Amino acid sequence: MTRDTTKKEVVVIADDDPTIRKVMKAALEKGGFEVVDVDNGAMACAAFAQHNPSIVLLDVEMPVQDGFSACAQIRRLPGGEAIPVVMVTGRDDIEAVDQAYKAGATDFIAKPINWPIFGHRVQYILRASHDYQNMRRSEAKNEVLLNAMPDTFVVLAADDEVTDFIPGKFDCPLPRPGEGDVFVGDFLPENVAKAWRRASHFVSKKGKPTRIEFAINGNEDRVSHYEARFVPYVDRRTLVLVSEITDRKMAEQRIRRLAFYDTLTGLPNRQAFRLQLGGMIDEASDKSDKVAVLYIDLDNFKRINDTLGHTIGDGVLDAVARRLSSSVRNRGQATENDEVPAGVARLGGDEFACAISGFDDIDVLSTIADRICEQLRKPVPYKGHEFVVTPSIGVSIYPEDGDNVEDLLKNADVAMYQAKDAGRDTVRFYSGTMSVRSLHGLALEQDLRKVVENEELELHYQPKLDLRTGMLVGAEALVRWKDEDGKYIPPSSFIPLAEETGLIIPLGDWVLRTACKQAHDWDHAYGHAPRIAVNISSQQFYQSDLQQTVMKALFEAGARPSLLQLELTESILMRDIEKTIRTLEYLKSTGITLAIDDFGTGYSSLSYLKRFPIDTIKIDRSFVMDLEASNDGATICAAIIAMAGQLGLTVIAEGVETTAQVEFLRSQDCDQMQGFLLSKPVSAQEYEQRFLANPVSTFSFESAG
Ligand code: C2E
Ligand code: MG
Ligand code: MG
Numbered sequence: 001m002t003r004d005t006t007k008k009e010v011v012v013i014a015d016d017d018p019t020i021r022k023v024m025k026a027a028l029e030k031g032g033f034e035v036v037d038v039d040n041g042a043m044a045c046a047a048f049a050q051h052n053p054s055i056v057l058l059d060v061e062m063p064v065q066d067g068f069s070a071c072a073q074i075r076r077l078p079g080g081e082a083i084p085v086v087m088v089t090g091r092d093d094i095e096a097v098d099q100a101y102k103a104g105a106t107d108f109i110a111k112p113i114n115w116p117i118f119g120h121r122v123q124y125i126l127r128a129s130h131d132y133q134n135m136r137r138s139e140a141k142n143e144v145l146l147n148a149m150p151d152t153f154v155v156l157a158a159d160d161e162v163t164d165f166i167p168g169k170f171d172c173p174l175p176r177p178g179e180g181d182v183f184v185g186d187f188l189p190e191n192v193a194k195a196w197r198r199a200s201h202f203v204s205k206k207g208k209p210t211r212i213e214f215a216i217n218g219n220e221d222r223v224s225h226y227e228a229r230f231v232p233y234v235d236r237r238t239l240v241l242v243s244e245i246t247d248r249k250m251a252e253q254r255i256r257r258l259a260f261y262d263t264l265t266g267l268p269n270r271q272a273f274r275l276q277l278g279g280m281i282d283e284a285s286d287k288s289d290k291v292a293v294l295y296i297d298l299d300n301f302k303r304i305n306d307t308l309g310h311t312i313g314d315g316v317l318d319a320v321a322r323r324l325s326s327s328v329r330n331r332g333q334a335t336e337n338d339e340v341p342a343g344v345a346r347l348g349g350d351e352f353a354c355a356i357s358g359f360d361d362i363d364v365l366s367t368i369a370d371r372i373c374e375q376l377r378k379p380v381p382y383k384g385h386e387f388v389v390t391p392s393i394g395v396s397i398y399p400e401d402g403d404n405v406e407d408l409l410k411n412a413d414v415a416m417y418q419a420k421d422a423g424r425d426t427v428r429f430y431s432g433t434m435s436v437r438s439l440h441g442l443a444l445e446q447d448l449r450k451v452v453e454n455e456e457l458e459l460h461y462q463p464k465l466d467l468r469t470g471m472l473v474g475a476e477a478l479v480r481w482k483d484e485d486g487k488y489i490p491p492s493s494f495i496p497l498a499e500e501t502g503l504i505i506p507l508g509d510w511v512l513r514t515a516c517k518q519a520h521d522w523d524h525a526y527g528h529a530p531r532i533a534v535n536i537s538s539q540q541f542y543q544s545d546l547q548q549t550v551m552k553a554l555f556e557a558g559a560r561p562s563l564l565q566l567e568l569t570e571s572i573l574m575r576d577i578e579k580t581i582r583t584l585e586y587l588k589s590t591g592i593t594l595a596i597d598d599f600g601t602g603y604s605s606l607s608y609l610k611r612f613p614i615d616t617i618k619i620d621r622s623f624v625m626d627l628e629a630s631n632d633g634a635t636i637c638a639a640i641i642a643m644a645g646q647l648g649l650t651v652i653a654e655g656v657e658t659t660a661q662v663e664f665l666r667s668q669d670c671d672q673m674q675g676f677l678l679s680k681p682v683s684a685q686e687y688e689q690r691f692l693a694n695p696v697s698t699f700s701f702e703s704a705g
Pocket of ligand 3: 597598618620621654
């Protein structure tokens with residue numbers, strides 16, 4: 001079968017979330033596909049029958065017919081058994097993944113979708129499927145040929161004497177006719193001869209055929225593979241049909257390599273890593289040992305890819321892979337005598353993982369992780385450029401943080417995100433395992449505790465602007481910690497510590513009280529006070545009585561609830577949905593407004609948000625930053641703005657730094673903006689002078705810096 005290479009390959013996508021569909025479609029069309037998109041499973045089956053696509057992508061939950069049932073139905077349609085069907089599932093939904101495979105899915109893509117690599121992922125799945133089909137065809141062809149003309153015939157007597165033969169391609173010095181008695185041991189290596197004898201005895205005893213495979217080392221290290229089929233022959237003899245199967249063996253190995261190894265770096269892939277980790281866990285459980293998973297994600301790698309292209313990106317990944325392998329393998333330095341078994345794999349994109357067992361002290365892991373950071377931090381020279389890539393590493397440990405592959409990987413991933421939150425280029429242990437305090441050193445924690453207790457933190461304010469009227473509409477309160485030298489320590493390095501140590505509760509209380517008081521004072525003084533937005537961390541949300549804390553802060557300050565907005569992250573919403581909805585509904589009923597911070601970086605889809613009583617969503621800075629660099633940023637921002645509009649939500653773009661970004665946001669009808677272009681976060685005093693004492697007329701964009 002040949003494919004028409006001039007025609008575009010068709011992809012059918014089915015998802016009931018129009019945003020996802022829109023972004024998927026844009027990504028795939030950019031990758032050269034023709035896209036047919038539908039919003040339910042039944043339509044997907046119809047589209048499959050009509051458009052004869054090369055690949056189908058199905059969301060799991062859809063109205064009319066869900067993804068599993070659509071997948072099973074497509075498999076039953078003519079031509080449906082061979083094409084790749086990919087399920088798009090929630091990242092944590094292992095059950096759905098299982099069910100997808102049962103329904104006949106070829107692969108799955110986890111949500112949230114990693115948009116920059118999405119198109120490539122689909123292309124790779126398609127390519128692997130083509131390769132697999134070709135392999136199946138060539139195997140079938142081989143088999144026909146093999147059956148039609150096995151290369152060599154040998155007839156063996158009961159005592160293994162060769163009584164007859166027809167030479168073929170068999171690369172062994174078979175006896176010539178009339179050369180006297182010859183036994184299998186005379187022309188086969190001893191291990192192979194043994195297998196022949198066993199097979200021929202089996203045949204003469206049971207009267208049934210059997211087969212063996214064996215390899216012979218030929219000249220110049222060439223290994224030839226053979227299959228020998230032993231069948232009962234006349235006079236209690238055995239007929240052996242020997243065929244060469246080297247090509248088939250090689251093809252099998254190639255397929256294995258493709259299935260288990262990453263083609264770019266040659267490292268084991270995710271699939272192989274899971275198998276290896278599973279094996280290590282089994283072994284460790286027998287010996288009550290520990291196994292650690294290091295989840296390694298490169299910081300800001302996307303920037304290299306986006307600005308310098310994939311070729312350079314690939315080169316850097318390859319170099320990183322080699323450094324990673326050598327920092328782990330070169331483990332003699334970790335402690336004096338640790339022979340720690342370890343394996344490195346590339347999980348995909350810029351994500352790597354390492355499994356380590358046989359260590360008796362957690363310090364060994366810190367040492368290895370630190371060495372990885374140190375090795376990767378050195379500039380990577382590539383084609384005349386030099387790149388610096390730093391890793392964020394999350395560590396989980398068996399059995400404390402999970403007793404199976406999935407949990408360990410998930411928790412190492414969680415810890416990796418904590419490392420990212422803590423400012424990147426750092427290591428975090430999954431908090432269940434190990435007190436993070438010991439990693440940071442106690443000093444920082446003690447300092448923070450003192451500052452929180454003495455209320456020596458500061459609150460800065462960053463204004464938000466209405467993009468249509470040009471009026472200020474509010475301010476975000478951002479906490480600041482000035483150290484003894486008068487330098488500000490960024491929140492990204494102490495908020496995670498505050499969360500890990502529980503200090504976030506008194507810290508968050510202080511921020512709320514201060515913001516409410518400030519809102520009240522400004523309201524009193526100017527009568528047009530900005531609504532002040534306060535960031536709420538997930539611990540504050542779940543571990544304290546947030547409703548009471550908030551109401552108390554408002555009451556003590558004498559501030560109206562409408563002066564306060566709370567910024568929550570997607571991960572807060574998704575943690576305990578029912579409880580969250582109850583809490584939010586209460587807060588909202590008092591007049592407080594609610595915003596989702598950093599939208600787009602988490603797990604939720606926009607249509608999901610309908611369930612929460614939310615007023616505003618804040619498009620994450622990373623998408624706004626990407627507006628000029630890539631099409632994806634623009635597609636994502638436009639889709640979020642359009643959908644938010646339909647849901648009646650206010651949209652604010654975070655991190656706006658250029659007028660070009662403002663132009664784009666205005667063209668898409670985005671409601672509000674916040675960012676350095678307008679102003680950095682400033683002290684209360686400066687905010688008052690610049691934005692309240694003289695509103696509107698004094699406002700002008702300052703250049704970002
Ligand atoms: P966030 O809530 O997303 O806050 C916006 C962050 O982006 C702020 O960083 C702000 O300074 C920065 N930003 C704003 N506009 C621009 C821009 O145009 N360009 C760039 N490059 N950055 C911009 P900041 O103050 O360092 O805060 C970082 C994060 O720390 C916040 O992200 C928030 O998650 C957390 N945080 C800050 N204050 C508090 C707090 O009082 N409580 C809690 N729980 N978290 C806080
Ligand atoms: Mg915020
Ligand atoms: Mg934000």
